[in-house]
Amino acid sequence: MRMRVCIENGNAILLKRGKSMSRRSRRERGRPGQHGQRIIDRDAFYIKETPNKGRGVFTKKEFGQNEFLLPYEGELLEKEPDVDDTYIFEFTFKGKPFWVDASKEDGSFGRLLNDDHINPNCRPKVMEIDEKPAICFFSLRPLSSNTELVYDYGPGNIYPWRGKFGMLRNHQKNLTALYPGMPQIL
Numbered sequence: 001m002r003m004r005v006c007i008e009n010g011n012a013i014l015l016k017r018g019k020s021m022s023r024r025s026r027r028e029r030g031r032p033g034q035h036g037q038r039i040i041d042r043d044a045f046y047i048k049e050t051p052n053k054g055r056g057v058f059t060k061k062e063f064g065q066n067e068f069l070l071p072y073e074g075e076l077l078e079k080e081p082d083v084d085d086t087y088i089f090e091f092t093f094k095g096k097p098f099w100v101d102a103s104k105e106d107g108s109f110g111r112l113l114n115d116d117h118i119n120p121n122c123r124p125k126v127m128e129i130d131e132k133p134a135i136c137f138f139s140l141r142p143l144s145s146n147t148e149l150v151y152d153y154g155p156g157n158i159y160p161w162r163g164k165f166g167m168l169r170n171h172q173k174n175l176t177a178l179y180p181g182m183p184q185i186l
């Protein structure tokens with residue numbers, strides 16, 4: 001199934017898409033309750049201080065597996081911005097590098113998701129919206145309310161909070177992908 005996401009009035013609207021959308025359905029896509037679309041509103045999440053991690057994003061309601069949660073909002077750039085990379089999301093789309101700069105405190109949630117490379121419960125996906133890329137988070141498993149949303153920021157020894165063991169586990173994860181069945185360091 002193809003999906004499409006649009007962001008209107010601060011709400012992300014997920015559309016399940018058939019072969020093509022008519023002009024009429026394009027015009028009406030923002031209306032709630034229509035067949036084939038869901039509105040994910042900000043009331044489904046809240047922000048809370050997390051021990052040692054700063055702020056994190058928590059669920060207010062339950063979600064199923066592989067559900068669209070929320071987008072990573074910010075400024076889409078084709079050049080690496082010369083700013084602190086705390087709120088920068090880097091990715092490739094159609095073979096080209098892109099960055100989303102979410103440095104501005106804009107009240108959005110995507111920019112506040114913390115890292116967990118061992119037990120993530122959601123993952124970012126690159127979606128296409130009006131021929132431009134957008135990052136959207138999807139759940140990896142069913143989520144109960146009051147769950148902190150965490151995803152794997154990716155490989156690399158650049159995350160000090162992972163510590164030495166974090167780096168080891170990260171390395172192991174890459175090796176396990178190459179050599180399934182190898183012994184695990186827990």
Ligand SMILES: C[S@@+](CC[C@H](N)C(=O)[O-])C[C@H]1O[C@@H](n2cnc3c(N)ncnc32)[C@H](O)[C@@H]1O
Nearest residue numbers: 052053054055086087111112113114115116161
């Ligand atoms: C995209 S921000 C996430 C939101 C951030 N916690 C906040 O309060 O604004 C990334 C920053 O959060 C912190 N962070 C994310 N995951 C963490 C973790 N697992 N442990 C400790 N700090 C973490 C780091 O300071 C990192 O640079």
